[in-house]
Amino acid sequence: MTVIRSDDNLEAGIADRTEVRLAGEGGQGMILAGIILAEAATIYGGQNAVQSQSYGPEARGGASKSEVVISPGEIDHPEVLLPDVVVALSQEAFKKFGSSIKPGGLLIVDADKVDSASSPKAIRLPITKMAFETTGRIITANTVALGVLVGLTGVVTRTAIEKAIIARAPRGTEEMNHKALDAGFAAAEIVTKKLP
Amino acid sequence: MSVKLMQGNDAIGWGAIAAGCRFYAGYPITPSTEVAEILSRELPKVGGKFIQMEDEIASMAAIIGARIGGLKSMTATSGPGFSLMQENIGYAAMTEIPCVVVDVQRLGPSTGQPTAASQGDVMQARWGTHGDHPIIALSPTSVRQAFDLTVKAFDLSEKYRTPVILLADEIVGHMREPVDLPDFKTIKIFEQNVTESPATYKAFRNTEDGVPPLAPFGVGYRYHITALFHDEVGFPTQRLDEVDPWVERVNSKLEKHLDDISLFEEDIQDGARVAFLSYGASARTARHAMKVARKQGTKVDLLTLFTIWPFPEDVVEALGDRVDRIIVPEMNLGQLAYEVERMVGRKKVRRVGRANGEMVTPQMVLDAMEA
Amino acid sequence: MDETILEAHSLEAGEGLIPQANWFELSETLQKLRKNKKFPTIWCSGCGIGVVMGALIRAIDHLGLDNDQVALVAGIGCTARMPVYMDFNTLHTTHGRALAFATGLKIARPDMKVIAIMGDGDALAIGGNHFIHAARRNLGITALVVNNSIYGMTGGQYSPTTPLGGRATTAPYGNIEPPFPICDLAVAAGATYVARSTVYHALELDKYLAEAISRDGFSVIEAVSYCHTTYGRLNKLGTAADMMRSLKDNSIPQSALDRLTPEEKAANTKIVRGKFIDTPRPQYTQVYSNLITRVQGGEL
Numbered sequence: 001m002t003v004i005r006s007d008d009n010l011e012a013g014i015a016d017r018t019e020v021r022l023a024g025e026g027g028q029g030m031i032l033a034g035i036i037l038a039e040a041a042t043i044y045g046g047q048n049a050v051q052s053q054s055y056g057p058e059a060r061g062g063a064s065k066s067e068v069v070i071s072p073g074e075i076d077h078p079e080v081l082l083p084d085v086v087v088a089l090s091q092e093a094f095k096k097f098g099s100s101i102k103p104g105g106l107l108i109v110d111a112d113k114v115d116s117a118s119s120p121k122a123i124r125l126p127i128t129k130m131a132f133e134t135t136g137r138i139i140t141a142n143t144v145a146l147g148v149l150v151g152l153t154g155v156v157t158r159t160a161i162e163k164a165i166i167a168r169a170p171r172g173t174e175e176m177n178h179k180a181l182d183a184g185f186a187a188a189e190i191v192t193k194k195l196p
Numbered sequence: 197m198s199v200k201l202m203q204g205n206d207a208i209g210w211g212a213i214a215a216g217c218r219f220y221a222g223y224p225i226t227p228s229t230e231v232a233e234i235l236s237r238e239l240p241k242v243g244g245k246f247i248q249m250e251d252e253i254a255s256m257a258a259i260i261g262a263r264i265g266g267l268k269s270m271t272a273t274s275g276p277g278f279s280l281m282q283e284n285i286g287y288a289a290m291t292e293i294p295c296v297v298v299d300v301q302r303l304g305p306s307t308g309q310p311t312a313a314s315q316g317d318v319m320q321a322r323w324g325t326h327g328d329h330p331i332i333a334l335s336p337t338s339v340r341q342a343f344d345l346t347v348k349a350f351d352l353s354e355k356y357r358t359p360v361i362l363l364a365d366e367i368v369g370h371m372r373e374p375v376d377l378p379d380f381k382t383i384k385i386f387e388q389n390v391t392e393s394p395a396t397y398k399a400f401r402n403t404e405d406g407v408p409p410l411a412p413f414g415v416g417y418r419y420h421i422t423a424l425f426h427d428e429v430g431f432p433t434q435r436l437d438e439v440d441p442w443v444e445r446v447n448s449k450l451e452k453h454l455d456d457i458s459l460f461e462e463d464i465q466d467g468a469r470v471a472f473l474s475y476g477a478s479a480r481t482a483r484h485a486m487k488v489a490r491k492q493g494t495k496v497d498l499l500t501l502f503t504i505w506p507f508p509e510d511v512v513e514a515l516g517d518r519v520d521r522i523i524v525p526e527m528n529l530g531q532l533a534y535e536v537e538r539m540v541g542r543k544k545v546r547r548v549g550r551a552n553g554e555m556v557t558p559q560m561v562l563d564a565m566e567a
Numbered sequence: 568m569d570e571t572i573l574e575a576h577s578l579e580a581g582e583g584l585i586p587q588a589n590w591f592e593l594s595e596t597l598q599k600l601r602k603n604k605k606f607p608t609i610w611c612s613g614c615g616i617g618v619v620m621g622a623l624i625r626a627i628d629h630l631g632l633d634n635d636q637v638a639l640v641a642g643i644g645c646t647a648r649m650p651v652y653m654d655f656n657t658l659h660t661t662h663g664r665a666l667a668f669a670t671g672l673k674i675a676r677p678d679m680k681v682i683a684i685m686g687d688g689d690a691l692a693i694g695g696n697h698f699i700h701a702a703r704r705n706l707g708i709t710a711l712v713v714n715n716s717i718y719g720m721t722g723g724q725y726s727p728t729t730p731l732g733g734r735a736t737t738a739p740y741g742n743i744e745p746p747f748p749i750c751d752l753a754v755a756a757g758a759t760y761v762a763r764s765t766v767y768h769a770l771e772l773d774k775y776l777a778e779a780i781s782r783d784g785f786s787v788i789e790a791v792s793y794c795h796t797t798y799g800r801l802n803k804l805g806t807a808a809d810m811m812r813s814l815k816d817n818s819i820p821q822s823a824l825d826r827l828t829p830e831e832k833a834a835n836t837k838i839v840r841g842k843f844i845d846t847p848r849p850q851y852t853q854v855y856s857n858l859i860t861r862v863q864g865g866e867l
Contacts, residue, residue, distance in 0.1 A: 002461045002462070003462045004461060004462070004463050004464075005463065006487075014487050035372060038201055038372055039201045042199065042373075042374035043199050049201075049373070049374065050372070051371065052370060052371045053370065076480045076484035077484035077555070077558055078371050078480055078555075079367070079555055081557065081558070219671065219675060221671060240859045240862040241862055243859055249700075250697060251696065253664065253667065254670070254700075255667075257660065257661070258668065258670045259671055260671065261640070261667070261671025261675070262671035262672065262674060262675040263671070264668075264672055265672045266675055266676065267675040269675075284661055284664065287661050413638055414635060414638065414679050415635070420651050420657045421657070421659065422658075422659035423659070423660070423661065429603070432659075
């Protein structure tokens with residue numbers, strides 16, 4: 001019915017794709033974090049993105065992951081092939097989803113939840129504790145994680161992720177989410193200074 | 197409208213609304229439940245009706261009943277529920293009642309893995325109900341296409357008076373992508389046009405194009421509908437001079453309109469000796485692999501099928517004439533590949549199948565070029 | 568009257584002794600039969616299902632319903648062949664699913680009178696789930712269950728209403744499963760009108776059917792019949808006339824039962840004829856229509 005020739009577009013979605021994997025316990029909001037990242041990339045960032053997820057049968061607990069593939073152009077294979085970035089907020093999620101990563105890729109783990117022996121090369125930050133200390137609510141850990149992730153990678157702009165988070169924040173929690181995001185960015189800045 | 201990040205299952209729900217679907221009956225089942233959830237919320241807003249039935253058998257029956265009452269109707273399910281619906285899908289085929297059945301495929305057989313992806317219902321969509329019958333199955337590759345093909349499913353269902361299966365998969369059903377849906381008012385759907393008077397109307401008339409118009413119940417066209425073999429007015433019959441014309445008309449009505457029904461896309465590179473052929477989420481893997489192959493300097497053709505059934509025999513046969521090898525990635529152990537082999541012979545076909553809940557990877561497709 | 572219908576119908580179709588033009592002029596009621604239907608009923612001569620068809624036609628006629636306004640939805644079985652002979656919107660569905668098809672039709676067309684016509688196996692075995700859920704929803708459908716306590720069309724296998732000890736081709740040593748009390752089940756599941764009579768008491772059936780169809784909610788009529796061809800033969804119960812007579816001798820009106828002592832009541836084994844519930848509650852399509860109004864009005 002339709003015949004096309006896409007020879008001139010071989011890079012799109014292949015060489016220029018960034019693959020992000022967000023993993024945690026069910027209920028930690030990592031699937032929502034993936035959705036927000038994808039909205040930051042697309043609605044507020046003018047890029048293309050595909051977000052997908054997998055989780056166990058449990059509504060809470062268990063390990064879940066959310067994946068976001070971001071590209072300026074079309075995205076074909078919709079799932080992460082080998083992630084550029086992995087964020088893991090629990091030991092089980094790290095074990096299940098954190099083992100493979102692109103050479104030179106970035107691994108971010110919650111320092112209090114994922115043991116150091118199993119993740120020697122990771123950037124270790126007390127993400128959940130930071131969330132609690134900043135907002136009094138550990139539920140904002142996913143927002144802190146997004147701040148760290150975007151601060152370290154620039155995969156979307158700070159403005160885009162801010163807009164995406166505020167658009168998704170339940171009414172009355174905008175300021176709390178803002179603070180959590182800022183905490184994440186601040187941590188990223190410190191890490192960047194320490195990195196060689 | 198504006199760009200939204202939307203899940204495939206939501207896009208299916210919106211596609212139904214846009215197509216004028218005003219009745220949904222279903223039973224909760226992962227990974228299709230979001231379709232029911234969005235329609236339970238949206239249908240009353242447009243004066244439509246939603247009901248959660250006691251099982252999938254009842255859901256399928258109810259949507260046929262509602263369509264006979266004049267409402268465009270749909271159900272959504274996944275493998276186990278799709279199996280339960282088969283008898284009444286046959287009923288819809290036999291009585292030529294339009295309806296749309298969404299099957300968001302998950303890993304099977306049986307309970308399998310509810311949250312894992314699969315394309316294992318390809319053959320069930322074609323031959324799941326007993327007896328020879330026509331069926332249309334469409335398979336979307338993206339969220340936007342989940343919307344478009346849902347609309348198309350209603351259109352084809354009405355035009356050809358047949359059940360249409362929207363053969364989605366867990367990947368497309370649950371993935372989120374940015375979409376900018378069109379204004380629903382601009383979407384045109386085929387509407388039945390019954391011009392005959394009740395006195396001369398025959399709901400199952402042997403018309404030239406194979407598709408007599410359908411009058412709903414309750415507006416003066418009192419007639420009989422049965423899934424027994426029936427004559428042109430709908431009464432049961434065992435007379436071969438009435439059965440044979442029915443068999444001929446109904447089983448050829450889709451063939452007569454393949455130009456309208458067959459949806460596919462060919463991405464051609466002159467001189468290619470290898471082709472990738474796929475559909476649904478796996479078609480994206482095939483396209484990814486095609487780009488890698490072409491970049492590495494190998495010429496590759498890509499054929500993406502959006503209409504799975506009726507199988508586009510001529511198109512695949514022509515592809516087989518052009519290339520030496522057709523690689524068919526799919527999330528099953530070679531269901532559509534059977535059909536490709538039927539057209540081009542086994543020697544030319546390489547199956548790249550996976551039935552463990554994981555997607556085929558682009559590398560698996562590329563490796564099949566060497567093997 | 569019923570015999571007249573059946574006799575006239577089968578004679579017309581079979582031998583043409585009575586000209587079609589004449590027998591359709593016999594009564595207004597017969598106008599509800601299909602004039603263009605040219606073959607005899609599939610029922611064995613002497614079957615009670617024809618009596619139920621006569622009662623249904625008279626009930627609809629009595630209510631003065633327009634033929635276009637009525638839909639008959641049937642499943643599979645001897646009873647389920649009934650709609651094809653009548654001049655309404657008629658739908659012959661799959662085994663056990665009449666109520667599920669009827670559910671969609673009624674929701675699409677709340678203005679229509681939808682009557683689901685089923686046998687005991689159709690309604691209570693394969694279709695049992697739909698039966699209790701349609702009752703629970705109080706969907707505006709009349710379920711007419713013709714109970715002949717056997718699967719007739721397939722040749723006499725035991726059904727969910729076969730009496731204990733009754734012989735069937737699949738119960739050669741006598742049925743060991745207790746039967747469903749259809750009316751009790753309907754009441755418990757939420758039906759808002761439930762009544763039972765027998766094919767011997769044809770005029771009583773007329774009355775109950777007319778009442779049931781006139782109600783808004785889910786109504787159930789159990790029409791007790793018999794199958795002399797299978798159950799009667801296997802259990803040596805005699806001819807159709809014998810079995811018809813036994814419905815007269817072995818049934819008792821609820822009013823007569825009420826006059827018995829508690830001991831006598833407890834000992835009663837006769838079929839109780841009567842109306843067991845007639846209490847309205849909100850009907851599904853009306854409730855949904857209200858929901859649409861409230862959603863569209865921004866109230867919900």
